[in-house]
Amino acid sequence: MIATTTAGPRVIRMDGVFDVPAAEALARVIAEAGEGVEVAIDLTHVREFHDFGVTVLARALASRGARVAVRGLRQHHLRLLRYLGIETGAAQLDRPIEAA
Template sequence: MTMMAGLQIHQEELAGRITLRLEGTLDWRTAAQLRHSLEALGPREVMLDFTHLREFKDTAVGVLTQSLPAHQKVQFRGLAGHHERMFRYFGVSTGSAPRAYYTPEEILA
C-alpha cells in the first residue's frame, strides 16, 4: 500500500494484472503522484479502481491523461459518468460505451 497526502493506493496483483485501488481524495497533486506510480509499473496491464474514492476533482483527470503511458494497458473501474466524459474529452477511452445525454422520451418531444 502506498500512502500519499489524502490518497491511499492499495496494489493487488492477480493473474499478471495489477489493480490499484484508490481511496481518499484524488486531486491534481495526488494524480501526479499516481501517474508516477503508473509509469514505474512499466508495460504491465493495470486496472485503476476509483470505486472507493471519497472525492475526485476534475483537475486530476487532466494530470492523469497528460502522459498515460502509451505502451501500458490501463483499464478503469468505478468511474462516474461525469469522469468518464472527462477522460473522453482528453482522448482517453474508459472502455465503456458513451451514455446518451438525452433520454429517448426527450428526443421524441
C-alpha cells in the first residue's frame, strides 16, 4: 500500500511486501512528483523486500535525477543500490540517498 502527503515535502509511505508491482507503483508516484519537489520514501513498515523490487526502485531513483530520501532499507538493499549506481552515502539506514 502507498500513502502520500501533498503538503510540503512529498512523503511516500509503504507497507506490506515490496515486490516488483509495489516498486512499479512507487516509481509512478515518484515520477508524478515532478522536478523540484522534495520526495521522502518511508519503507520502515515494509515486512518483506524482494531484490527485483529494489532494482525497480533504483531505476526510478536514477531517472528522477534529484535527491530523494529513503528510510527503512536493510544493509543488503543499500548495498544492492550501490551496485546499481545509486550512491547511498554512509551506511546509516536513515540517511538520504541520491542518484549518482
